[in-house]
Amino acid sequence: MTKNFEIYKCSVCGNVIEVSHSGEGTLTCCEMPMSLLDGKTTDGATEKHLPVVEIKDNKAFVTVGEVIHPMEEKHYISFIEVITPSNKIIKKKLNPNDEPKMHFCIKEKGEYIVREYCNLRGLWKTSIKA
Numbered sequence: 001m002t003k004n005f006e007i008y009k010c011s012v013c014g015n016v017i018e019v020s021h022s023g024e025g026t027l028t029c030c031e032m033p034m035s036l037l038d039g040k041t042t043d044g045a046t047e048k049h050l051p052v053v054e055i056k057d058n059k060a061f062v063t064v065g066e067v068i069h070p071m072e073e074k075h076y077i078s079f080i081e082v083i084t085p086s087n088k089i090i091k092k093k094l095n096p097n098d099e100p101k102m103h104f105c106i107k108e109k110g111e112y113i114v115r116e117y118c119n120l121r122g123l124w125k126t127s128i129k130a
């Protein structure tokens with residue numbers, strides 16, 4: 001059984017998918033069950049992955065990370081996304097050479113979950129309260 005917003009990865013081919021509508025089945029790819037990515041919340045590495053969120057007035061500015069993450073062909077942030085308090089998704093797809101940044105408007109009170117996916121180091125998340 002999957003849950004909305006879960007992110008799964010195929011350990012064989014590297015496909016990454018996000019659940020838009022949950023179902024009973026087990027997700028498979030390359031004839032193997034896909035792995036649920038948890039979203040790491042602490043980063044001891046010198047290369048920083050946790051999204052940093054700055055709020056100014058009613059806007060939130062997200063940067064990956066505390067030290068700007070590389071955006072090279074072999075190592076880059078593939079997307080940044082936000083899950084709002086009312087479960088809307090705001091997502092920015094990124095490519096090598098893009099800046100690993102996005103911003104969004106804070107229109108609701110509550111918890112915003114901010115996630116990013118590094119093609120080498122996986123899923124990372126943080127949250128803010130507004």
Ligand SMILES: [Fe+2]
Nearest residue numbers: 049118120121
């Ligand atoms: Fe990385």
